[in-house]
Amino acid sequence: MKIETLAIHSGNQIDANTGAAIQPITLSTTFERGKDGDYPGGYIYSRATNPNRKALENVIAALENGAEACAFSTGNSAGMSVFQALEPGSHIICPDDMYHGLRNQLKLLFAGILTFDFVDYTQPEQIFDAIKRETKLIWAETPSNPLLKLCDIELIAHIAKEHQLIFVVDNTFASPICQQPLSLGADIVMHSTTKYMNGHSDVTGGVLVTKEVNEFWDKIKIVQSYGGAVPAPFDCYLVTRGIKTLPYRMRGHVANAQALAEFLEAHPAVELVYYPGLKSHPQHELAKKQMLAFGGMLSFLLKDGEEKAKQVINGLKIFTQATSLGGVESLIEHRYAVEGPDTKTPKNLLRVSVGLEHIDDLIADLEAVL
Numbered sequence: 539m540k541i542e543t544l545a546i547h548s549g550n551q552i553d554a555n556t557g558a559a560i561q562p563i564t565l566s567t568t569f570e571r572g573k574d575g576d577y578p579g580g581y582i583y584s585r586a587t588n589p590n591r592k593a594l595e596n597v598i599a600a601l602e603n604g605a606e607a608c609a610f611s612t613g614n615s616a617g618m619s620v621f622q623a624l625e626p627g628s629h630i631i632c633p634d635d636m637y638h639g640l641r642n643q644l645k646l647l648f649a650g651i652l653t654f655d656f657v658d659y660t661q662p663e664q665i666f667d668a669i670k671r672e673t674k675l676i677w678a679e680t681p682s683n684p685l686l687k688l689c690d691i692e693l694i695a696h697i698a699k700e701h702q703l704i705f706v707v708d709n710t711f712a713s714p715i716c717q718q719p720l721s722l723g724a725d726i727v728m729h730s731t732t733k734y735m736n737g738h739s740d741v742t743g744g745v746l747v748t749k750e751v752n753e754f755w756d757k758i759k760i761v762q763s764y765g766g767a768v769p770a771p772f773d774c775y776l777v778t779r780g781i782k783t784l785p786y787r788m789r790g791h792v793a794n795a796q797a798l799a800e801f802l803e804a805h806p807a808v809e810l811v812y813y814p815g816l817k818s819h820p821q822h823e824l825a826k827k828q829m830l831a832f833g834g835m836l837s838f839l840l841k842d843g844e845e846k847a848k849q850v851i852n853g854l855k856i857f858t859q860a861t862s863l864g865g866v867e868s869l870i871e872h873r874y875a876v877e878g879p880d881t882k883t884p885k886n887l888l889r890v891s892v893g894l895e896h897i898d899d900l901i902a903d904l905e906a907v908l
């Protein structure tokens with residue numbers, strides 16, 4: 539089946555007792571045993587597994603073309619489960635512009651347990667050079683935040699395979715509609731479902747999807763059920779509901795982002811636009827090769843510096859000045875202020891999560907302040 543059909547049907551189970559067409563929310567933490575002590579429905583206790591979580595995991599595994607998925611309470615706990623599943627002393631290679639929440643997690647929580655190097659993934663030889671005897675995993679994120687840099691998934695998968703390393707891709711910015719890392723050779727895909735998957739800025743969640751069930755994946759499942767950073771049934775229900783419209787929402791995000799990027803690129807107040815769908819993007823050819831569509835995120839630099847950037851975000855009427863991304867409403871953010879002094883993000887950069895409002899209204903709002 540095609541992805542639009544999978545998004546609607548593979549996370550839903552018609553209720554056998556009532557015939558409810560939409561799977562009900564199962565709040566019960568515990569499930570009745572059969573006479574012989576087993577569990578006829580397959581459920582025991584909600585930290586270990588829950589019908590709504592199962593539905594969510596099923597639909598996301600289907601969308602990413604994976605064997606199985608594990609859902610978590612946030613994107614960061616999904617990422618943390620990967621790091622926790624590694625043996626102490628393992629070395630990880632990460633991009634130098636890794637999502638700052640996960641970069642800080644490694645630096646603040648895993649220092650002394652794991653070792654890691656942050657290198658520039660647009661120069662794949664740097665990945666190659668960073669590999670040492672203890673290296674167990676390569677972590678990638680593409681497009682990256684907030685400079686929309688890409689890395690070549692197929693090429694890195696090749697390097698990982700040659701050195702028997704686990705290759706994980708954070709696919710949050712692209713969504714499975716715009717990019718399918720498992721089909722390009724990745725072993726595991728990670729998402730913050732807080733973003734496009736849920737799509738309505740009202741749930742936090744995360745997920746991992748594996749291409750195949752193996753020893754490492756079994757370890758991740760142990761982290762999920764014994765670590766217990768699992769999403770509530772209601773949150774799973776909301777994300778499963780959001781996913782039904784994901785393919786159509788992404789088309790709108792992509793079309794609006796492309797139009798907005800072209801408008802900004804032509805505007806005299808703008809120095810540079812970062813969007814993989816622009817011909818001027820230094821990796822536009824790679825974007826065409828590995829992405830199915832160019833996503834809904836863009837960043838731009840203002841000619842008149844940080845002052846002008848602040849003036850723009852404060853003058854907008856439709857765009858909300860807020861962090862996060864992937865919701866139906868457009869958000870804009872001065873990333874430098876969020877990421878702190880050790881960031882490489884330029885001070886005159888604004889990051890936009892392009893929403894689903896009418897493109898004419900979005901352009902008019904920006905035009906008025908630029």
Ligand SMILES: *Cc1c(COP(=O)(O)O)cnc(C)c1O
Nearest residue numbers: 612613614637710730732742743
């Ligand atoms: C938001 C985000 C995360 C973390 O997800 P949370 O749900 O906020 O914990 C990880 N990676 C990327 C690319 C993100 O945008």
